[in-house]
Amino acid sequence: MEKKVVKEIKKPKKTKRDLSTVTGMRDILPQDQKYWERVREVAKQISKDYDYERIDTPILEYSELFVRGVGSQTDIVEKEMFSFVDQGGDSLVLRPEGTASVVRAYIQHGLLNHTQPVKFFYEGPLFRHEKPQSGRYRQFFQFGFEAIGEDNPALDAQLILMGWNSLNDLGIESVIQVNSIGCKECREEYKKALVKYYKTKSKLLCENCKNKMGRNPLRLLDCKEEGCRSLREDSPQILDYLDDACKNHFMKVIGYLDELDLPYVLNPYIVRGLDYYTRTIFEYWAIDDVEGKNALGGGGRYDGLIKILGGREETPACGLAMGMDRIVAKMREKNIEVPEERIDVFVAQLGDAAKKKAMVMYENLRKNGSFTVSQAFHKDSLKKQLEIANKMRVKFTLIIGQKEVGDGTIMLRDMQGGVQEVIDFNKIERELKKRLEKYNEGAVIDLTQNEESENKIEMSGNISSEIESLEDQKEDIEEIEKLDLEK
RNA sequence: GUGGCCAUAGCUUAGCGGUCUAAAGCACUGCUCUGUGGCAGCAGGGAUCGAGGGUUCAAAUCCCUCUGGCCACCCCA
Numbered sequence A: 001m002e003k004k005v006v007k008e009i010k011k012p013k014k015t016k017r018d019l020s021t022v023t024g025m026r027d028i029l030p031q032d033q034k035y036w037e038r039v040r041e042v043a044k045q046i047s048k049d050y051d052y053e054r055i056d057t058p059i060l061e062y063s064e065l066f067v068r069g070v071g072s073q074t075d076i077v078e079k080e081m082f083s084f085v086d087q088g089g090d091s092l093v094l095r096p097e098g099t100a101s102v103v104r105a106y107i108q109h110g111l112l113n114h115t116q117p118v119k120f121f122y123e124g125p126l127f128r129h130e131k132p133q134s135g136r137y138r139q140f141f142q143f144g145f146e147a148i149g150e151d152n153p154a155l156d157a158q159l160i161l162m163g164w165n166s167l168n169d170l171g172i173e174s175v176i177q178v179n180s181i182g183c184k185e186c187r188e189e190y191k192k193a194l195v196k197y198y199k200t201k202s203k204l205l206c207e208n209c210k211n212k213m214g215r216n217p218l219r220l221l222d223c224k225e226e227g228c229r230s231l232r233e234d235s236p237q238i239l240d241y242l243d244d245a246c247k248n249h250f251m252k253v254i255g256y257l258d259e260l261d262l263p264y265v266l267n268p269y270i271v272r273g274l275d276y277y278t279r280t281i282f283e284y285w286a287i288d289d290v291e292g293k294n295a296l297g298g299g300g301r302y303d304g305l306i307k308i309l310g311g312r313e314e315t316p317a318c319g320l321a322m323g324m325d326r327i328v329a330k331m332r333e334k335n336i337e338v339p340e341e342r343i344d345v346f347v348a349q350l351g352d353a354a355k356k357k358a359m360v361m362y363e364n365l366r367k368n369g370s371f372t373v374s375q376a377f378h379k380d381s382l383k384k385q386l387e388i389a390n391k392m393r394v395k396f397t398l399i400i401g402q403k404e405v406g407d408g409t410i411m412l413r414d415m416q417g418g419v420q421e422v423i424d425f426n427k428i429e430r431e432l433k434k435r436l437e438k439y440n441e442g443a444v445i446d447l448t449q450n451e452e453s454e455n456k457i458e459m460s461g462n463i464s465s466e467i468e469s470l471e472d473q474k475e476d477i478e479e480i481e482k483l484d485l486e487k
Numbered sequence B: 001g002u003g004g005c006c007a008u009a010g011c012u013u014a015g016c017g018g019u020c021u022a023a024a025g026c027a028c029u030g031c032u033c034u035g036u037g038g039c040a041g042c043a044g045g046g047a048u049c050g051a052g053g054g055u056u057c058a059a060a061u062c063c064c065u066c067u068g069g070c071c072a073c074c075c076c077a
Helices: A002-009 A030-049 A063-069 A075-079 A099-108 A153-169 A184-199 A207-215 A217-222 A226-232 A244-259 A324-333 A352-368 A382-392 A402-407 A425-441 A473-486
Strands: A060-062 A082-085 A091-094 A118-127 A139-148 A174-180 A264-266 A278-286 A297-301 A317-323 A345-349 A373-375 A396-400 A409-414 A419-424 A456-458
Touching (some): A030 A139, A060 A099, A063 A091, A139 A153, A153 A244, A184 A217, A244 A264, A244 A278, A278 A317, A317 A324, A345 A382, A352 A373, A352 A402, A352 A425, A382 A396, A396 A425, A409 A425
Parallel strands (some): A174 A264
Antiparallel strands (some): A082 A091, A118 A139, A297 A317
């Protein structure tokens, strides 16, 4: 009691750390965004391919939703929820998972009147108050799919496929772990058998498992203690306890997986930590990961959940969620290349009059809509501007200076080869489009085949500021390369 | 909740009782080069050495406490 009071009074020390991220939460900086964007892109594509529609649910929900939905005996609800009582006295929680919220929305908005199944796609942050470690954060991100209102095993298989496809499209090899934990009825039978089996060996169990036995015997199976592990070898198998309907359903799911040629393993020991699952359950493990550590995603069927959360009728449903943080980590670990978006055109300017003209030109290009554009009008030095353009890895730079303003021209610089040409101000959009088409067609523009070669001007950059007109582009390139080498 | 490891510029690290007014590489800023990026050279800014206390003539360095981080268990994404 006294300790508690002391704890409350204790003022945090004023250190640099106090103003950093909250434990277990992190910033995703601009330089890392490309991975996340790629993951979102793939998730979105998969959702379209299989007709899952986007839904966004609030991050805050009433605690009751998860206590009832996920189960009061689960780790998530027992000790991992970020919960608090708000000013109005409501008990709220930062959502620890996505499915319960989606089901809540389905019920609340009467979506049982839509064509079934209703198929949802979501993506966003979840919160669990666990001790952070590699691949585990207190705020983490998932994307997921839920199909509510249908019990056909084809749906289970297709969802399993969707998760696998997501990983595969991102270049991550994974193996699917599948199991069935039956319906409420056959699971009860199985639990009884499990308890009966373990009771005779209870002396050999670890403390934790002894505890689990009375409350959630299924979880005896995924204990990693030596003793408990060897015991499970001879333990009753869930598959032997499935009733005909459940067994039949599961066999069909497996049949589809075979037909789709998916790499899966029947794993009778995956159990999942949420109470709402029935029948099919599955996880995705990276091909090179140690058993079950940092699963990349998982899901299963939850035929009972809709009723539990107040739905009018028994409504079958199935879903999955993928861990985006872990997927990103895996992509980096595997050095998976993420195509970086290159900006098409950078507008550089030199001198006051030119800057004005450049700003207008920039707006025109931007509104045109067929290019991605960038600039650095806050810089006066051309050198600086080209440096910035280079760091942005832009494809082409337009240069407007005194001379160009006078002539009504503009200089177009190909940032890869460094070749420049003078172009009529009014033709610039058309010329740009032409160059970009060539660029996008593949690789470097072949300079020798360019018709307007008389207009070409080659600059040897830092060597000389003198403008030389060159006739033979090929020779010129060689010269540049030589210079580069010498340097 | 339990255990192990760690904490020095934005990042990666060196220094492990006095030679530290804390060093290097990368990054950043400027100059060489006021009309030309990618290369190079030079210069510069940036660190109360996580915080507090102690030992000592002397602490980034040794000891204690706290805080934070990473990793593992548990569980999962």
